[in-house]
Structure formats: C-alpha cells, structure tokens
Amino acid sequence: MASKGLDGSAFSFSTTRGHTTHISILWVFVLFTFFAVVLVSLAGFQEGLKERQFPDAKVNGDLDVTGVLKNDGYRFGYLTSPTQAVSGTLATNTDFVIGVQPANTILTEILVTPSSNFVTAGNANDDLDFSMGTAAGGAQIITATAILNDGGAAVTLTGSLSYNLILNGSPTIANGLDLAGGDGTNPATSEVIGVVAGALSTTVDRTLHARFTPLQNNLGTTGNMTVSVRYESLF
Numbered sequence: 001m002a003s004k005g006l007d008g009s010a011f012s013f014s015t016t017r018g019h020t021t022h023i024s025i026l027w028v029f030v031l032f033t034f035f036a037v038v039l040v041s042l043a044g045f046q047e048g049l050k051e052r053q054f055p056d057a058k059v060n061g062d063l064d065v066t067g068v069l070k071n072d073g074y075r076f077g078y079l080t081s082p083t084q085a086v087s088g089t090l091a092t093n094t095d096f097v098i099g100v101q102p103a104n105t106i107l108t109e110i111l112v113t114p115s116s117n118f119v120t121a122g123n124a125n126d127d128l129d130f131s132m133g134t135a136a137g138g139a140q141i142i143t144a145t146a147i148l149n150d151g152g153a154a155v156t157l158t159g160s161l162s163y164n165l166i167l168n169g170s171p172t173i174a175n176g177l178d179l180a181g182g183d184g185t186n187p188a189t190s191e192v193i194g195v196v197a198g199a200l201s202t203t204v205d206r207t208l209h210a211r212f213t214p215l216q217n218n219l220g221t222t223g224n225m226t227v228s229v230r231y232e233s234l235f
Helices: 019-051
Strands: 076-080 094-101 105-114 127-133 142-149 163-167 206-215 224-233
Touching (some): 076 094, 094 224, 142 163, 206 224
Antiparallel strands (some): 105 163, 127 142, 127 206
C-alpha cells in the first residue's frame, strides 16, 4: 500500500550516488594516470638507453655485447703465426707469416715459442738468427739477430717456453733473452735484439713476416716454432 501525505498525495522518493561511489571513480582515474606515466617513462628509458653512461661494473660471468663496444678508440690485439718446423741446415731460411698489424698501432711484444729444444752444435760462432720485416725475408723491423749465440759451447732454446724479443715496447738486451725460463741459462748467450728505429709502429695496415736462419754450422737439434706479437693503439 503506497504511503500518502497529509493532503492525500503519494510520497515520491529519489536516489543519489553515495560518497563511496565518487571515491571509486577517483581511484580509477588515479590508477589510469599512474600507468600512463609509467609507460611513457619506460619508453623514454628504452629510447635513451644506448646513450646512457654507467659506472664501472664487474662481470663475473659471460658478457654478450650485441653492438659495437667502444673504449675511447683504444684497441689492442694479438697475432700468432701457424706452428712451423724450423730447418736446422746451415744458411737455410725458414719464413713465417705472422699476420696483419692494424694501422696506427705499435708492437709492444714479440715472442718466439719453440715446441721442443733448439740446440746449437757447440762450435764457435754457431748462431740461430731471427729477423722480422714487412715482406718475406725482410728485416725492416728487426735486423738479423742471434737468439742463439754459440761461443764454443752448445746453447739451448728450451722447448715450451716463450721468449720475449720485445717486451713493453723495448728490445731484449744481450744475454737477457731468457725472460720466460728465469734461470739465465736458456739460452746462455744471445745478442741484443736489433730493432730498426721507429719500425715497431705503423700508420697503415702491414703484414708481418719473420725468418729463422742457422749460421756457421747446422743446428744440433731443431723443432717447431711459433711467433707471436702484441700490438696496441698509438692514440
């Protein structure tokens, strides 16, 4: 039964939105705004990521770089010749191609590594000479130098050791070749490495060639050899 007023007319009711309904709409707006800001920020981060600079970081595992890794233009690298048998026959040359030294670099290390012992025959003036150039048999970088210099007793270049002909950009001194073995006897005598002035650096790409030559007499013992170099940027 419908309710009536004092004058006999029926009551009429109307409804309005409650306070909580207004709050819900406001929260929806706030959340929408928040997510919009987050999406825009992330998009900006991705766009500028390649230009961001990061502090020093330590990497304890593998690091994959899918672009160009720059280090202020600085670079260094290594070249190693194929392993090759060195002839022990008097005046017979064994030539090596080491690889291509890049332009605007300097050779800071040159090493020879025999796989087995090299021994002179024990006669005065028996030598095993080494030279390096920019063409086969050339000596434009290192002139012919005795890395085994026999004074009348057999001299040994011990296998499986690496001998620095150039170390930190400087030639090895006379009788100081045994930098890897450390006991000063292998070899007991050698000449100062004859570097041509200014020849360790280059402003153009160049192919490096090395040569070994026994002198005076055949070697008593010979074997395989590799030649390696390390280069660094000039600037």
